[in-house]
């Protein structure tokens with residue numbers, strides 16, 4: 372049997388969502404016993420484009436594309452968010468994932484979606500399909516057995532714990548504004564707030580408390596979303612999931628609050644921006660440590676021209692890029708990029724290349740999180756014209772590094 376020819380790729384009808392979920396739970400070794408987690412997964416699949424790989428009537432592969440809006444420098448773009456990517460253990464390494472991704476890219480082209488994004492279960496899977504890490508996250512750990520040492524005065528406006536059910540109303544507009552400042556952020560719908568952020572049970576750790584939401588000031592000048600866990604004989608844990616603030620002083624007030632919660636001895640913030648101001652205003656960097664840094668949102672420029680023309684540019688640049696793209700050949704070859712704060716044009720050219728790079732590396736640079744000069748220094752991009760990478764650095768630069776904390 373030649374399964375490469377036998378497998379067909381088509382949309383999974385709504386009536387087969389439970390079957391698709393059973394397939395995903397089998398592949399991810401999951402047995403969700405909480406009804407609300409199951410229901411959340413069902414709802415996510417219902418709202419997504421569901422692509423299935425079928426061998427006859429048998430579902431052997433699944434890819435869901437969630438209908439996200441992603442903030443990019445100067446704006447935002449429709450962006451399918453890939454999730455539930457799973458191939459039956461009996462059908463591994465026969466090109467099923469490749470077929471699903473090819474089908475997705477065809478549909479992106481039809482629908483005019485220039486970028487796609489995902490969180491990878493394993494970093495080695497998605498580079499070959501043109502994805503590069505567009506944002507990075509840092510895990511920050513605070514030893515909170517002693518008062519948090521700070522080099523800025525915390526904002527002394529009152530802190531309030533609010534009902535998580537009110538988070539979409541109270542935090543929604545505030546979070547939406549943060550998306551203009553940092554690229555890489557997903558728009559949060561009311562159901563996303565409710566199901567992904569405020570679910571009573573934590574999906575990863577059943578010992579965690581329900582979510583706690585604390586705001587600073589009125590109107591809100593900052594917020595933190597966290598959960599806690601008691602530590603049996605040792606001091607407990609505060610797990611910070613999200614924190615945004617208008618100013619370093621407002622952020623300092625929230626961090627001080629988190630670090631002073633009774634009966635806890637550690638604050639662990641798993642997905643902070645790599646340029647979190649805390650790392651500079653902490654008074655004692657032995658007390659505030661970055662324990663890991665990791666690729667967060669992987670980005671794919673499915674249509675390089677449309678993606679480049681949709682973002683804002685910080686400085687003028689005029690050069691020829693030679694792009695390698697093995698999965699979407701329409702992106703490949705030499706193109707002249709002429710961009711400035713006034714706009715951007717990107718068109719095929721016969722002119723000699725100034726900079727040659729793979730589409731996955733261009734994707735890493737797209738939101739401003741990786742510098743082309745670093746790609747050249749690492750030997751994964753080739754500079755034919757001295758200074759070309761530096762001028763692209765300056766044009767792509769964003770005031771704050773891109774950041775994503777919504778895992779999907």
Ligand SMILES: CC(=O)SCCNC(=O)CCNC(=O)[C@H](O)C(C)(C)COP(=O)(O)OP(=O)(O)OC[C@H]1O[C@@H](n2cnc3c(N)ncnc32)[C@H](O)[C@@H]1OP(=O)(O)O
Pocket residue numbers: 398399453454455456457458459462463464465466467468469470489490491492493495496499
């Ligand atoms: C966004 C998300 O949902 S992340 C979750 C990803 N899913 C999982 O981790 C669940 C468990 N794993 C699986 O279901 C499957 O192994 C998948 C989806 C990762 C891969 O599916 P497959 O159908 O086996 O992939 P496919 O046969 O198309 O492989 C294409 C290429 O990727 C490579 N590849 C596939 N999986 C991996 C991996 N885990 N690590 C490194 N390379 C991989 C293959 O070797 C192949 O390379 P080649 O073209 O050079 O031969």
